[in-house]
Amino acid sequence: MGNIFRASLFDGHTAIVTGGGSGIGLAIATQLGELGARVAILGRKAERLETAKATLVQRGIQVHTAVCDIREPEQVATFVDGVAHALGPATILVNNAGGQFPTTAEQVTARGWEAVVRNNLNGTFFMTQAVATKHMIPARRGRILNIIANVRRGFPGMVHTGAARAGVENLTKTLAVEWAQYNVQVNAIAPGVIKSSGTDQYPPELLEVSRKQTPAKRLGTPEEVAHLATYLTSDAASFVTGETWYIDGGANLWGDNWPIPDPDPAM
Ligand SMILES: CCCCCCCCCCC/C=C/C(=O)SCCNC(=O)CCNC(=O)[C@H](O)C(C)(C)COP(=O)(O)OP(=O)(O)OC[C@H]1O[C@@H](n2cnc3c(N)ncnc32)[C@H](O)[C@@H]1OP(=O)(O)O
Ligand SMILES: NC(=O)C1=CN([C@@H]2O[C@H](COP(=O)(O)OP(=O)(O)OC[C@H]3O[C@@H](n4cnc5c(N)ncnc54)[C@H](OP(=O)(O)O)[C@@H]3O)[C@@H](O)[C@H]2O)C=CC1
DSSP: OOOOSOTTTTTTOEEEEETTTSHHHHHHHHHHHHTTOEEEEEESOHHHHHHHHHHHHHTTOOEEEEEOOTTOHHHHHHHHHHHHHHHOSOSEEEEOOOOOOOBOTTTOOHHHHHHHHIIIIIHHHHHHHHHIIIIIHHHTOEEEEEEOOOOBTBOTTBHHHHHHHHHHHHHHHHHHHHTGGGTEEEEEEEEOOBOSTTGGGSOHHHHHHHHHTSTTSSOBOHHHHHHHHHHHHSGGGTTOOSOEEEESTTTTTSOOSSOOOOOOTTO
16 A cells, blocks of 8 residues: 655654664654654664664655663653754654563563563653653644553453553543643554564464454554554644554454463362
8 A cells, every 4th residue: 555645744743753663663753754754763772773764764754863761761851852952842752662571470570560561651651751841742732642552351461561551541541631731632552463573573373373363364564553653643633632543453352362271170
């Protein structure tokens, strides 16, 4: 599919995409940039950012990159100030950085739980608070988009991220209300299983189970998520706020990644 959006849609905008060095984040950064936005991306790995920057610059996009761990508020503050200096204040923030690992609830350690909650919930809040207070609220203009996951029916097999993403979904609603007065809209996208650099780290047999359990019988693509992100960060969505948009081939409605065993009669 080509791009259905107007070429100059984001002229004059500065978009921050966390985790924009790979996968879904890079697809979103590419699409917003090709539609005219200046783009700032961050991640923990400098090499990944440099490779992504080269790709974006080759497409004629003005890019700022810096290493930043979203779990560290001081690094976040430095990054957000750096964006204003390099590209001007952000009008768009896409909180895409995140991740976790499969584990049963019985097995997850305290440090494993904390690592995932800090990454997906704390990091998203630290970025959001910094960008809103420094850039968007003073300008009375902003679009914030949180990438979460398909947690509608819980997230069996990844309890830590299910809890953290549900927290971000609720944060999305709360901030949509608190910041409506400042003309800042806050929404979320809940992707199903997307074929990306992220899911390439998962065992293929787990992904195949997910594919079979998805009504569309395929995985999504980062570009499909980027199309929805483009709509939600554009003026076409100016009256949309506090909502979570599922893009999952129907997976939140049907199918289970986690088989429930029958009770052991000996127990
Ligand atoms: C079984 C069924 C499951 C359902 C499967 C559904 C099918 C797939 C659906 C996929 C949908 C979602 C896809 C995506 O999100 S794609 C993005 C993928 N990328 C990632 O997820 C990578 C992200 N990972 C990280 O960024 C880091 O690993 C993380 C933040 C999670 C932790 O980093 P940190 O540096 O803070 O952590 P440490 O190394 O210091 O470890 C802290 C504790 O966490 C434990 N840990 C970390 N990684 C793992 C692991 N892979 N497995 C088990 N435990 C892990 C680590 O052991 C530490 O705890 P302890 O000190 O107690 O050992
Ligand atoms: N692919 C899928 O099926 C699904 C993905 N998601 C979520 O969508 C988002 C993008 O996933 P995807 O593109 O597939 O996976 P990737 O692993 O390719 O993307 C994750 C990005 O986040 C960055 N990142 C992770 N933790 C931090 C951190 N603490 N600080 C700064 N950057 C960080 C990573 O960069 P670096 O390692 O350099 O820090 C990486 O660029 C993630 O939040 C993921 O959990 C949700 C549902 C399904």
